Amino acid sequence: MKLSSTAIDHAAQERWLKTYYFTRAAFSIAWIAAALNAVRHGWAIAGVLLVCYPAWDALANLVDGRRSGGLARNRSQAFNVLAVAAAVALALPDMHRVLAVFGAWAILAGLLQLGAALQRWKTTGAQWAMILSGAQSALAGAFFIFQAGQAAMPSIASVTGYAGFGAFYFLVSGLWLSVGALRRRHA
Numbered sequence: 001m002k003l004s005s006t007a008i009d010h011a012a013q014e015r016w017l018k019t020y021y022f023t024r025a026a027f028s029i030a031w032i033a034a035a036l037n038a039v040r041h042g043w044a045i046a047g048v049l050l051v052c053y054p055a056w057d058a059l060a061n062l063v064d065g066r067r068s069g070g071l072a073r074n075r076s077q078a079f080n081v082l083a084v085a086a087a088v089a090l091a092l093p094d095m096h097r098v099l100a101v102f103g104a105w106a107i108l109a110g111l112l113q114l115g116a117a118l119q120r121w122k123t124t125g126a127q128w129a130m131i132l133s134g135a136q137s138a139l140a141g142a143f144f145i146f147q148a149g150q151a152a153m154p155s156i157a158s159v160t161g162y163a164g165f166g167a168f169y170f171l172v173s174g175l176w177l178s179v180g181a182l183r184r185r186h187a
Contacts, residue, residue, distance in 0.1 A: 010123065014177055016067050017124060021174035024060060028167035031056075035156045035163070046156040047092045053163065054105050055085035061112075068120075099154045103144030106162065110137025129176065133169035137162070 031053055038045040084105040091097035114134030117127040140162050147154055 013068065014124060014181065016064075018174050018177045018181075020060070020064050020067075021170045021177070025167045025170040025174065027056060027060075028163045028170065032160050032163050032167070035160050039155060039157050043093060047089075050092070050098055050102075050156060050159070051085045051089045053159070054088060054102070054109075057109060058084065095154045095158075096148045099144050099158060100148035102159060102162075103141040103146075103148060106141030106144060107138045108141075110134045110139075110141060113137060124177075127173075129169045129172040133166060136165055136169075140165070 031049065035046070035049050038049055084101065087101045087105075088098055091101045111134065114131055117130035117134055120130075121127045144158070144162075147158060
């Protein structure tokens, strides 16, 4: 039985997305562990981690956009490759400003993730979790901006829950794609 190039492309895309989703989940889990450790060890480590998180996100979106048909085809991901890491670095050490930058980034990244997931909905499964993740990211961003305006001093711990939900949604998407592939193989 010969597979069509469309079936091969779809299978390759699905394999890529599984790898991408599991890698994103693993990075977020490792980042959370490092962030929780940084709370005890000081500001400098927390600052580096706060710069690394959006930089990793931008890099991951750049790679995914290129692997998923190019950035011209995935315009929402092209826009997510922003200078947010630089903005966070400039906002340091004022955690109120850092949280505001994270908030604006989370809103934009969430809406762009939502757009990418809706675009992939037609061709790839497991996008419902990415749609929820994008919407929740945008809501979390609005909450970060609200928190940034409050008197209480935010810390890197303010962002760990956001990273945790991201890890959860990426893990669910990877598992959902894996289960779907197993079902198709045994059908």
